[in-house]
Amino acid sequence: MLAGHFGIAGMVKAWRPALPMGALLVAAQLPDLLFLPLALTGVERMEPAEPGLSGYGSMWITAPFTHALVSNVVLATLVGALVHLFLRDRWGRDAGAVLAAVVFSHWLLDLVVHRPDIAVLPGGAGGLPSLGLGLWEFPLVTAVVEGLLVVAGSALYTWRTFRDTPNRGRAWAYSAGITLLLVGSLVLDLTS
Known part of the structure; x- marks a missing residue:
């Protein structure tokens, strides 16, 4: 879900330039x-979930x-507090909350795709059941969901960049760079 996480960053950048x-x-x-x-x-660690599997869901994490x-x-919370304390004047007074939400979005996306291998408490303390909805068990569906996150992140970032950047050459360069990063990470996800 590397690319999906990056897609979220592109969407948030469009919302909060x-x-x-x-x-x-x-x-x-x-x-x-x-x-x-x-x-x-x-x-x-990561280890193979089943012999012979590759791509999405091939690893037990x-x-x-x-x-x-x-x-x-x-x-x-830590990221949000640090950004609020040290960067709110530069990035906006709610930048800490936005970045905290982006950090936590990683966990939410992982909850959807991971097998039940996500602990509730650090170190798996308390013996609570592990979480994970297991979308990785359906590689095609996972690829579509992640692809949609990449398309949304790229499209929204590109729209905002062209709207706000008067220099069209610079807008093309920024948009192409982010799109290449997102698509490249999607290809990496699909082939690993």
Whole structure:
């Protein structure tokens, strides 16, 4: 769902153009960015869900810290508070709330696509059942949903860029760059 998360960033950028696209892209991927070092150290991991599977849903993800519901609420709150404290004068007084929502949107999208492998409490504490609606079990449907997020993010970002950027060459360059990022990440999702 890499591309879907990026699609959300494109949609929010169209709605809130004062927010830097880089900040929105990082916010949309923050749980996965934190997952990488923990996966490299073996604290969290990905392993094949079933032999021979590839693409969507081919991995069972064990990320009880970076992807737990409570962890994501705390992470979104922390990002929102930091942006509010240090960047609200630059990005707008509700920028912290918007970026917090983008961070939490990662968890919401993952809830829809993941198998039930998402912990409620960090580290899987409390023995609560894991969450996940398992859309990855239906690769074609997942590809369509993610593709729609990419199209929406690209289209809205492009519309806003052309509306607000007087220099058409710059507008084309910005729009093409974001569209390539979104489509490239979708292709990566589809082929991995």
